[in-house]
Amino acid sequence: MEKELITLSHISKAFGAQPVLDDLTLHIRENEFVTLLGPSGCGKTTTLRILGGFETPDAGQVIFDGKDITNLPPNKRQLNTVFQKYALFTHLDVAENIAFGLKVKKKDNAYIQSKIDYALNLVGLKGFEHRMPDSLSGGQQQRIAIARAIVNEPKVLLLDEPLGALDLKLRQDMQYELIRLKNELGITFVYVTHDQEEALTMSDTIVVMNQGYIQQIGTPEDIYNEPVNAFVADFIGDSNIMDGIFVQDKLVEILGVKFNCVDMGFGKNKPVDVVIRPEDVELISLDKEGSASSEEGLTGVVTDVIFKGVHYEMCVMANGFEWIVHSTTMFPVDTKVKITVHPYNIQIMNKPESEDEEAVSIDE
Amino acid sequence: MNKKLLSFPYAVWAFVFILIPLGMIFFYGLTDKTGAFTLENVTAISSPGHLKALALSVGLSFLSTLLCLLFAYPLAYILSHLKGGGMGIIIALFILPMWMNSLLRTLAWQTILEKTGVLNSLLSLAHLPPLQIINTPYAIILGMVYNFLPFMILPIYNSLTKIDPNVVSAAYDLGADTFQVFLRVILPLSGSGIISGITMVFVPALTTFVISTLLGGSKILLIGNVIEQEFTQANNWYLGSGLSMVLMVFIIINMVVSAIFDRDGEGSIV
Numbered sequence: 001m002e003k004e005l006i007t008l009s010h011i012s013k014a015f016g017a018q019p020v021l022d023d024l025t026l027h028i029r030e031n032e033f034v035t036l037l038g039p040s041g042c043g044k045t046t047t048l049r050i051l052g053g054f055e056t057p058d059a060g061q062v063i064f065d066g067k068d069i070t071n072l073p074p075n076k077r078q079l080n081t082v083f084q085k086y087a088l089f090t091h092l093d094v095a096e097n098i099a100f101g102l103k104v105k106k107k108d109n110a111y112i113q114s115k116i117d118y119a120l121n122l123v124g125l126k127g128f129e130h131r132m133p134d135s136l137s138g139g140q141q142q143r144i145a146i147a148r149a150i151v152n153e154p155k156v157l158l159l160d161e162p163l164g165a166l167d168l169k170l171r172q173d174m175q176y177e178l179i180r181l182k183n184e185l186g187i188t189f190v191y192v193t194h195d196q197e198e199a200l201t202m203s204d205t206i207v208v209m210n211q212g213y214i215q216q217i218g219t220p221e222d223i224y225n226e227p228v229n230a231f232v233a234d235f236i237g238d239s240n241i242m243d244g245i246f247v248q249d250k251l252v253e254i255l256g257v258k259f260n261c262v263d264m265g266f267g268k269n270k271p272v273d274v275v276i277r278p279e280d281v282e283l284i285s286l287d288k289e290g291s292a293s294s295e296e297g298l299t300g301v302v303t304d305v306i307f308k309g310v311h312y313e314m315c316v317m318a319n320g321f322e323w324i325v326h327s328t329t330m331f332p333v334d335t336k337v338k339i340t341v342h343p344y345n346i347q348i349m350n351k352p353e354s355e356d357e358e359a360v361s362i363d364e
Numbered sequence: 365m366n367k368k369l370l371s372f373p374y375a376v377w378a379f380v381f382i383l384i385p386l387g388m389i390f391f392y393g394l395t396d397k398t399g400a401f402t403l404e405n406v407t408a409i410s411s412p413g414h415l416k417a418l419a420l421s422v423g424l425s426f427l428s429t430l431l432c433l434l435f436a437y438p439l440a441y442i443l444s445h446l447k448g449g450g451m452g453i454i455i456a457l458f459i460l461p462m463w464m465n466s467l468l469r470t471l472a473w474q475t476i477l478e479k480t481g482v483l484n485s486l487l488s489l490a491h492l493p494p495l496q497i498i499n500t501p502y503a504i505i506l507g508m509v510y511n512f513l514p515f516m517i518l519p520i521y522n523s524l525t526k527i528d529p530n531v532v533s534a535a536y537d538l539g540a541d542t543f544q545v546f547l548r549v550i551l552p553l554s555g556s557g558i559i560s561g562i563t564m565v566f567v568p569a570l571t572t573f574v575i576s577t578l579l580g581g582s583k584i585l586l587i588g589n590v591i592e593q594e595f596t597q598a599n600n601w602y603l604g605s606g607l608s609m610v611l612m613v614f615i616i617i618n619m620v621v622s623a624i625f626d627r628d629g630e631g632s633i634v
Contacts, residue, residue, distance in 0.1 A: 104540040
């Protein structure tokens with residue numbers, strides 16, 4: 001494991017009366033691809049701006065390479081930012097944009113030229129030296145913004161939703177390109193996005209944030225397979241999130257039907273949140289003669305079918321809950337089906353201990 | 365509906381009020397009283413009196429434009445960084461004088477600067493010697509700067525507000541200090557506003573005769589006064605038109621220069 005490079009320690013920040021971050025602590029290691037993921041207003045961009053030096057936290061410390069840089073201005077920090085919508089200097093050509101950071105640091109011309117060549121080569125835009133930013137496509141501008149940042153040899157590259165303005169195909173290409181760049185440069189990337197697919201594709205570590213709090217930190221696999229609460233489960237991918245009762249170890253009641261599960265230690269007859277991924281739901285048709293005859297367990301009716309390419313997405317109404325099911329087998333609308341879930345695929349989570357819980361139960 | 369038809373009223377307007385007067389200027393400027401072609405009205409600019417007036421006009425306009433730029437830039441910069449409700453009021457304060465007749469405002473300055481005017485009364489109250497400002501070139505510069513300052517502020521303000529704050533952040537992020545950020549990013553990106561502002565101040569300053577008449581007295585003649593007198597007092601439309609054409613050359617040069625620099629068309633009048 002690489003050594004720790006950045007520590008955000010008990011950071012709090014409010015804009016006026018509006019708290020944005022509350023006692024946030026985060027450790028970032030060298031050469032790690034960390035993604036701050038969350039809905040807009042969750043504090044992810046503010047966290048990045050605090051790292052970049054554009055915001056000063058109201059409380060807490062930013063430690064970089066063992067030194068407290070909380071109050072260091074952006075131009076004194078050994079990290080560079082790739083901004084949302086690129087923020088290129090429109091009055092300078094591509095080469096001058098890339099050279100900007102080196103020129104203000106008074107590097108000699110030969111060095112600057114070699115760096116421009118290196119960076120343009122790296123982002124695949126050789127020969128674009130004397131184009132103006134306005135004449136470039138969004139993807140090209142993004143590459144120039146990255147080139148402009150990396151020639152300064154930062155230890156950390158901060159990226160603020162850098163792919164947000166690009167179309168889907170280009171976004172996917174750039175995701176692979178960013179991973180390649182990171183591996184070639186061997187530096188730390190801190191990436192902000194609200195796009196869960198982007199986060200799952202690129203990150204070593206995902207930090208899921210909501211309302212100024214970190215909800216979960218983990219590898220993409222952890223976050224997807226073992227969400228710690230209903231928010232994370234809902235935000236990452238599609239999920240069926242239901243109220244359940246943890247009857248006893250390895251047994252949970254969902255929508256009035258008992259399911260075997262693998263979880264233990266949630267107590268007895270305790271209300272819990274249950275998450276089941278759409279692709280983990282198995283359907284068995286009860287219409288066909290000779291098929292599984294048993295009507296025990298949870299049964300429902302298919303209400304909607306959408307073809308998604310790789311799989312079908314179906315809605316199944318069962319005991320008052322609309323399940324989302326992904327399956328390569330299509331069950332036509334109005335088919336009566338039995339719903340089964342492998343015990344291993346049932347994710348049990350404690351209900352959050354806050355007033356939100358009461359609000360939810362009043363709504364019901 | 366045919367779009368060309370919609371432009372018809374404007375075409376009539378342009379013909380009657382722009383092309384015909386312009387043609388008349390050229391006609392009078394290039395003929396003598398007998399109606400024969402001559403360049404004398406134009407070459408008359410080289411007479412010592414006319415050259416002196418032109419040089420004084422160019423000099424005072426240049427100084428006024430420079431002063432306007434020095435006052436307007438910091439002000440526009442502060443305005444562009446203000447947020448919320450206060451901003452509208454402050455901008456309105458600078459635009460408000462533009463709604464009042466400039467003749468009236470210049471007359472007010474006359475009252476203030478007169479020998480026994482408001483300024484000198486205040487100075488004598490404070491037991492300070494009176495200032496002789498009225499009827500000097502300083503009074504004309506003051507009048508020009510006062511009258512034309514808003515025309516410098518607005519285009520600069522516009523160009524400054526168009527700068528993406530992230531671009532400024534990016535410059536800091538890349539290691540530039542405050543001075544470098546201003547010199548390498550903010551100033552060049554507001555260049556088009558500066559150029560427009562210079563045009564919008566320099567051109568009216570160069571051609572003014574009201575300000576110089578009211579604040580400069582009868583002794584200081586600007587080229588605008590000379591042309592005005594040829595039309596109104598000497599009744600020599602030929603010479604007045606010829607000198608106007610010379611002035612036009614200066615204005616066209618100024619506008620061409622702005623058009624070259626002002627690629628974004630920041631309130632450009634070309």
